[in-house]
Amino acid sequence: MSSESQTMSVTTWIGTSNTGYAPLAMEEVRRTIEGAAVRILAPAETFIIESPLDRVETLQKLQSQPPVFLRHIQPIDGTLLLSETNEADVLPWLAAEISRTEDQIRGKRISVHVRRAEGCSYPYSVFDTKTSLDGVLRDVGATIDQRSPETIISIYAVKDQLLYGIGTPDELMSDWPGGAIRFQREEEQISRAKFKLLEAERAFGLDYTQYREALDIGAAPGGWTSLLLERGVSVTAIDPGAMHPSLRNHPKLTYLKRNASEVKFKPNTFDLLVCDMSWSPMQMVKLVLDLHESLTYGATAIITIKLMHRKPLQTIRDVIAKLESVFIVHRAKQLFHNREEITLFMTKQY
Ligand SMILES: C[S@@+](CC[C@H](N)C(=O)[O-])C[C@H]1O[C@@H](n2cnc3c(N)ncnc32)[C@H](O)[C@@H]1O
Numbered sequence: 001m002s003s004e005s006q007t008m009s010v011t012t013w014i015g016t017s018n019t020g021y022a023p024l025a026m027e028e029v030r031r032t033i034e035g036a037a038v039r040i041l042a043p044a045e046t047f048i049i050e051s052p053l054d055r056v057e058t059l060q061k062l063q064s065q066p067p068v069f070l071r072h073i074q075p076i077d078g079t080l081l082l083s084e085t086n087e088a089d090v091l092p093w094l095a096a097e098i099s100r101t102e103d104q105i106r107g108k109r110i111s112v113h114v115r116r117a118e119g120c121s122y123p124y125s126v127f128d129t130k131t132s133l134d135g136v137l138r139d140v141g142a143t144i145d146q147r148s149p150e151t152i153i154s155i156y157a158v159k160d161q162l163l164y165g166i167g168t169p170d171e172l173m174s175d176w177p178g179g180a181i182r183f184q185r186e187e188e189q190i191s192r193a194k195f196k197l198l199e200a201e202r203a204f205g206l207d208y209t210q211y212r213e214a215l216d217i218g219a220a221p222g223g224w225t226s227l228l229l230e231r232g233v234s235v236t237a238i239d240p241g242a243m244h245p246s247l248r249n250h251p252k253l254t255y256l257k258r259n260a261s262e263v264k265f266k267p268n269t270f271d272l273l274v275c276d277m278s279w280s281p282m283q284m285v286k287l288v289l290d291l292h293e294s295l296t297y298g299a300t301a302i303i304t305i306k307l308m309h310r311k312p313l314q315t316i317r318d319v320i321a322k323l324e325s326v327f328i329v330h331r332a333k334q335l336f337h338n339r340e341e342i343t344l345f346m347t348k349q350y
Pocket residue numbers: 190191193194217218219220221222223224225238239240241258259260261276277278279
């Protein structure tokens with residue numbers, strides 16, 4: 001172990017956020033884990049967390065108050081200083097770490113995540129690293145399974161360090177390296193925004209095929225609408241802007257070319273509300289609350305909140321406080337595909 005891990009902390013972790021949001025993620029960690037020290041590792045997106053709590057207690061804290069901006073964590077179970085290591089000894093060190101942690105790996109479905117921070121001195125590619133570890137993993141009786149792993153080996157190369165850690169997808173908060181979930185871009189994809197709604201489905205454990213009637217506010221050009229239609233949901237899309245021509249004659253789509261403040265619907269019409277207006281958060285909240293009677297009790301709502309103000313944490317608190325007059329807010333999370341915004345997952349109160 002290097003001097004890096006010889007601190008007063010009981011456990012040390014790497015935290016990852018969306019680019020530019022590390023300061024907010026660090027602030028969250030400080031508030032959630034009393035006595036935790038945090039410092040930037042790779043500017044803007046990764047940081048070290050020195051927790052005064054052991055592994056289980058640290059994870060319990062983070063799970064009891066799920067963070068908005070902390071996207072991924074990786075325990076640091078081993079550290080190698082590359083500047084003090086011969087190149088020929090680097091991959092054998094990783095193999096030795098795997099053997100040392102064999103108890104957590106034996107007989108399990110394992111995925112290996114390798115991340116290289118820009119400018120790191122780690123000499124191997126992601127592909128070469130994984131290939132070199134395949135045999136070691138097989139020798140300890142693990143099956144390599146990138147799609148549904150029980151346990152993830154996380155390797156992060158940053159500056160002159162190689163950091164090794166093991167955890168389950170739940171513990172690490174994602175089954176994607178650094179929480180950077182990727183979806184295949186389709187040829188006819190209407191907008192990149194579709195990825196946000198796809199990611200929300202996974203992140204919040206939803207299944208859009210279970211819904212009957214959706215209201216999509218701020219729908220144009222139609223990425224979110226197209227996903228819901230693909231899932232078999234009927235959609236009423238509202239936007240003064242134009243929807244993509246490919247959606248025009250869809251039998252399950254009703255398109256109202258209007259401002260959302262001008263529309264009214266019968267009570268209890270929709271069991272799903274989605275809203276991606278990229279607009280002032282408080283104006284968006286007012287629109288959503290004005291339309292709440294058109295939602296069934298227990299209806300699900302997925303909305304994005306634009307973080308346009310100088311105090312994002314305060315904006316989020318204010319927005320949630322207002323929405324809680326009608327909704328139960330289950331989760332606020334900055335998804336990997338969110339840019340200057342976060343996503344809320346709510347259900348309408350009974
Ligand atoms: C980020 S885009 C939505 C992208 C869409 N979710 C997709 O997947 O293609 C924001 C949309 O909100 C619409 N919008 C903004 N204010 C609105 C309002 N008051 N009523 C209805 N739509 C609004 C804009 O016209 C714009 O098309």
